[in-house]
Amino acid sequence: MMRTLPALLVAASLALSGPAFAQKDPALDARLKRLEEELRCLVCQNQSLADSNAPLAEDLRREVHGLAAQGKNDEEIKQFLVQRYGDFVLYKPPVKSTTWLLWAGPFLLLLGGGAIWIAVLRRRSRNVGTEEGEAPVDSDAAAAGVEKARALLDDPRA
Amino acid sequence: MKSLRLLIPLAVFVVLVVFLWVGLSRDPREVPSPLIGKPAPVFTLPQLHEPGAKLSTADMKGQVWLLNVWASWCVSCRVEHPLLVELAKANVVPLIGLNYKDRNELGKAWLAQHGDPYRLSIVDADGRVGIDWGVYGVPETFVVDKQGIIRYKQIGPITTEALQQKILPLIRELQKA
Numbered sequence: 386m387m388r389t390l391p392a393l394l395v396a397a398s399l400a401l402s403g404p405a406f407a408q409k410d411p412a413l414d415a416r417l418k419r420l421e422e423e424l425r426c427l428v429c430q431n432q433s434l435a436d437s438n439a440p441l442a443e444d445l446r447r448e449v450h451g452l453a454a455q456g457k458n459d460e461e462i463k464q465f466l467v468q469r470y471g472d473f474v475l476y477k478p479p480v481k482s483t484t485w486l487l488w489a490g491p492f493l494l495l496l497g498g499g500a501i502w503i504a505v506l507r508r509r510s511r512n513v514g515t516e517e518g519e520a521p522v523d524s525d526a527a528a529a530g531v532e533k534a535r536a537l538l539d540d541p542r543a
Numbered sequence: 544m545k546s547l548r549l550l551i552p553l554a555v556f557v558v559l560v561v562f563l564w565v566g567l568s569r570d571p572r573e574v575p576s577p578l579i580g581k582p583a584p585v586f587t588l589p590q591l592h593e594p595g596a597k598l599s600t601a602d603m604k605g606q607v608w609l610l611n612v613w614a615s616w617c618v619s620c621r622v623e624h625p626l627l628v629e630l631a632k633a634n635v636v637p638l639i640g641l642n643y644k645d646r647n648e649l650g651k652a653w654l655a656q657h658g659d660p661y662r663l664s665i666v667d668a669d670g671r672v673g674i675d676w677g678v679y680g681v682p683e684t685f686v687v688d689k690q691g692i693i694r695y696k697q698i699g700p701i702t703t704e705a706l707q708q709k710i711l712p713l714i715r716e717l718q719k720a
Contacts, residue, residue, distance in 0.1 A: 427679035430571060440644070441679055444670050469677040471577040 584675035591664035614645040615653035617681040623700035631660035640664035
């Protein structure tokens with residue numbers, strides 16, 4: 386009995402879930418799942434529509450499925466939500482006048498950083514340029530030092 | 544020249560601090576509604592106390608009105624409710640309640656217990672009209688002008704401050720127009 390009960394339960398659940406599986410369209414489900422992962426749940430804002438269990442997320446998923454059943458494409462479904470909740474529902478914000486800094490910012494920072502890096506490299510190579518492998522030398526001070534050493538060596542009192 | 548160059552990191556730091564200050568002091572739960580300045584989404588819904596009768600957005604044309612989204616299960620609705628009752632007593636603006644995803648008998652019992660400030664309440668049992676209005680956190684309150692354009696949205700409970708500084712002045716201005 387202890388052995389057969391789990392087996393019976395599995396068989397029963399398979400028998401019950403069979404027709405439900407047959408009705409579903411796996412391609413559509415996969416597409417909507419992907420779409421819902423790009424949409425933000427407004428109640429628990431760090432969760433996507435696909436992940437959230439909030440009642441509003443459930444309603445919005447139902448709405449998304451309804452729109453898809455009407456033959457609306459992903460872009461039209463997104464527009465439906467943006468018209469009601471604003472760009473905030475999209476995890477990937479659209480490029481427009483208020484968001485260009487957001488999109489271009491990282492590249493601008495990269496360019497600025499690159500420019501500074503090149504400038505530093507140039508200056509360093511100019512200083513090192515005179516004698517390869519040696520630390521930059523202040524030639525006037527060096528000449529003065531040599532002069533002083535010679536004077537000391539030549540000094541008869543030394 | 545040299546000292547000016549030393550100021551660059553300080554300037555970058557100050558700009559960063561200003562951005563973070565502004566950014567972090569905002570409430571992320573307040574998502575600006577794209578519906579402000581746009582025509583109010585159309586609905587025709589049954590009334591809570593007279594299910595046979597309906598109210599549609601067209602019925603409210605020609606007057607400034609408030610739509611307050613509420614529910615008996617909504618805890619913060621209790622916070623703003625005394626203010627709404629006061630507002631109704633002052634009789635400055637028609638207040639329509641949208642009973643959002645609630646059961647009729649629970650909604651009616653809630654109004655009987657806490658007082659009914661609404662000219663009438665309409666029933667949005669499945670929340671579909673709520674979605675059209677971009678409702679995501681009850682309570683929410685919309686100010687709609689005579690032409691049926693949404694002019695303001697209060698997300699979360701109405702506060703005395705918001706009522707006196709924003710909502711009432713706006714209503715007076717819209718009523719003159």
